[in-house]
Amino acid sequence: MGNAIHEVHRDKVYALSNSYRIDGRVGSYPTDTRGYAPWNVYVIREPGTAVIIGTGMTIHETPLLEQLGTLINDERVALFPLSYEFTNLCNARPIADRFRVESVIHPEGRPEPSGWLNVRPEFAARREDGLDRATQRIYRTGDEIWVDEAGSRRLKVLFPALRLLATQWIYDKESKSLLTQDVFTWVSRPADTTPWVLQPGDQDETAIETVTSVLLGNRYWWLAGARNADVIRNRLKRLFEEYEVCNILPQNGSPLIGAEVVQRHVQLLDEAIGELAKMKPIGIEVGEWKLSPEQEEGDR
């Protein structure tokens, strides 16, 4: 399995990437795409503290804990699930059982951490739950989340420029990184090889067709023929004007490292939204979509 840690910024931000197979059964890529992609968990560090953003998939539990173990010892940890989706929940409990998770950062309306983060049935029988000692840190969009208690390092919670399900984007001024959840996820690979990040100097064959395909392939089907698509494009433009972004860190797909790479992919997204808006809407035909006919018999 292609697992890797990438230091995004000077011992302050790490991408913990663990791969999964794209085989038609995953919702993150079109059903006829084949290959591999990383699922990324991010660690935001300050001396004595760490914020873990996302938890990855259950299949990644063992390598993820090993990766975290190389970065975290006695640090006070906060878990920060950015959306109410399985990949933000399913390894929360193993992480809390192993490391000193003192808090869970989440929006209003959630119960205590052990009440909503224990999605896996194998945890039901265990009595001791590391999540029981975690307090709740409630935020709203627009808030700044402190990483260190002195508040010198803060993460800005942003309304996503593009979204389907409820989620947030996060901006870290220290590293000039933007965490974008399920957008900018389109860089996958035919083989399960590391490193996963896309950096200046790397061969980047991403074309607009790839971006439009990934967008339309599941969550952003409604961009086809979207009215008022300029609202989204303007929102993106304003965001990247207001915040200096040198790294785009999505939940899956290659993290995009370096201002030059960022600029190229922001341009690709803007163009893709424009092109998709010119299409005829596909909302009704999406309801009749089938899984790829090339999917192997056992996959279904």
Next chain:
Amino acid sequence: MPNGLLDDVPNPLPVEVAENIFWLGQCTNSKYRGRSIHTGQATFLVAGTDHSAVIEASAHTDLPVVQDQLEQLLAERGLPDVRYVFVTHQEVPHAGGIGHLLAKYPDAEGIGGVQDLHLIFPQFAHRLRFSELGDEYPLGGTSLRVVEPVFRDLAFTRWAFETRQRTLFPGDGFAFGHEHDPAHCGHFVEDVSGLDLPIMIQRYCQSAFNWVEYADVEPFTQRLGQLIFDELDAAMLLPTHGLPIRDPRGIFPYLEEGLKRGSSTVTEALLR
């Protein structure tokens, strides 16, 4: 029967909405402009003569209540064991409890819109089967047919249709809240007075289905009407995030209006 007590309103569920079709779960309390509004993630139990099916696996925060309700119903009514756990799609409010349910019912398969779940519950990967439109799962005396998810967020969503009593489970379709009131909770929408359905649907669109801001909803409402009335002749609609509907033709105009409001209001806000 366990009581999912919320704000001192006793949980009215489970309710048998049709013969051997049960509405399970509990209301979820949220605030909207200072008022207590209930929504929810409904789960349903459909029992045939040979097998039972659970429709929607609940947000796992509701699961202890749902599991107790299931156990009691299966035991007290002598219903057959759970053979299928159908989820419309893999989002946690719909599929959150699927791992626990597949653990509890070892002969059950997870069906419907199960993308990604083999990576979350790898121990059950061999029991997860993605459903295509037209797939049918016999329960004995009735069956579950997989039908087109006209209104959705994730693309590979699936809806279920119970064939004997013509009951449609439309997932996110027809989502609306209701007042925190014993006269609302646990009732069919037709029996609730004073519920402004178009407004409730509009609010739900604004908070949960933001894609509606960018779409003309008329094709969706037209297709919904074709599916429900012309093709399925559905007698009842059981949405995951709304009260049960037993008069689809009578309620449908309010649903259309709510969706149109949900689309146009937010667009107007965007244009300001």
